[in-house]
Amino acid sequence: MRSDTDLVDKVFNDLRWDLGVDNDAIAVSAEASTVPLHGIVGSLREMRAAKKSL
Template sequence: MRRDTDLVDNVCNELFWDLEVDNNAIAVSAEARTVTLRGIVGGLREMRPGEES
């Protein structure tokens, strides 16, 4: 079972390497193994990779 901090780290790493997403515009949090992404993206094209990570 992964800790919430591990989940946040993993999602942040995935967003960092995804060139279609501005990872600085997205805040990542986790609670009870549920990850939440918050922020503003330029459009649907940037939202989809974040949802799939």
């Protein structure tokens, strides 16, 4: 099992390399291996792309 810090790093890096997501608009956190994303996206497509990073 990955630590929360490892999970945040992985999701953040996945978002950073996904050209369909404005990663500056999305905050990534983790608690007890749950990774919620917070922020505002410009479209449903962008929201789906961000969710795929989880």
